[in-house]
Amino acid sequence: xxxxxxxxxxxxxxxxxxxxxxxxxxxxxxxxxxxxxxxxxxxxxxxxxxxxxxxxxxxxxxxxxxxxxxxxxxxxxxxxxxxxxxxxxxxxxxxxxxxxxxxxxxxxxxxxxxxxxxxxxxxxxxxxxxxxxxxxxxxxxxxxxxxxxxxxxxxxxxxxxxxxxxxxxxxxx
Numbered sequence: 001x002x003x004x005x006x007x008x009x010x011x012x013x014x015x016x017x018x019x020x021x022x023x024x025x026x027x028x029x030x031x032x033x034x035x036x037x038x039x040x041x042x043x044x045x046x047x048x049x050x051x052x053x054x055x056x057x058x059x060x061x062x063x064x065x066x067x068x069x070x071x072x073x074x075x076x077x078x079x080x081x082x083x084x085x086x087x088x089x090x091x092x093x094x095x096x097x098x099x100x101x102x103x104x105x106x107x108x109x110x111x112x113x114x115x116x117x118x119x120x121x122x123x124x125x126x127x128x129x130x131x132x133x134x135x136x137x138x139x140x141x142x143x144x145x146x147x148x149x150x151x152x153x154x155x156x157x158x159x160x161x162x163x164x165x166x167x168x169x170x171x172x173x
Contacts, residue, residue: 003065003080004121006113009106011065011079014053018066021075022046030099034132053080062122064094067110069101076101079110081118081127086156091118093129093147107138112145119168126168130161139164 002012014022025031026041026049041049049064056063067077077097084092093114097106118124129147131138139162143149147164154160 003062004113004117005070006109008070009110009113010068010070010073011110011113011117012068013057014050014064014066014078016050016054018075019043019047019050022050022066022078025075025078025096025098028098031096034135034138035094035096060122062118067095067097067106069106077106077110079114081114081122081124084130090128091124091126093118093127095141102137107141108144111141115145115147115166124168127166129164131164133160133162 002010004011023041023043023046026046027043029040032038032040053063053065062081064078064080064082066075067079068074069076077095079093079095082092082094084090093111095107095111095114115127118127127147129142131142133152139149142164145166147166150163150165152160152162
């Protein structure tokens with residue numbers, strides 16, 4: 001089921017048959033180096049992530065989505081929202097693409113559209129993002145889509161991350 005589409009991308013619900021493509025993305029050290037603890041996920045961890053996403057669609061109507069490049073139906077990335085367990089009530093923007101898709105503007109395209117989807121179709125009022133301070137490309141993406149830098153803070157493990165946020169425009173219905 002398609003969540004939304006942009007000019008070049010389709011953002012859709014993950015499916016169990018996405019396991020091979022999703023595991024290739026989540027298991028690539030280049031892709032995950034700035035995510036969580038920077039360690040690639042195993043196939044079983046990736047399968048569990050798909051299962052959590054399927055439950056999130058049922059419960060909330062949103063979660064982590066697969067991203068395909070039109071007209072393909074093969075995952076080239078993922079995007080959506082996560083709820084960090086260590087920060088109850090927070091909805092966090094997530095996105096990543098395969099390295100062969102970097103430098104094409106896909107991250108900015110999907111991040112902006114994901115935020116609009118969150119506000120317009122999911123009823124979210126605030127969306128946050130955390131970024132490894134060394135990940136300059138991702139910080140540029142967040143600035144381009146209108147997210148405001150809120151500072152650098154240490155997480156529970158003492159690792160510093162940059163925090164960004166955007167709030168729903170109060171003039172929107």
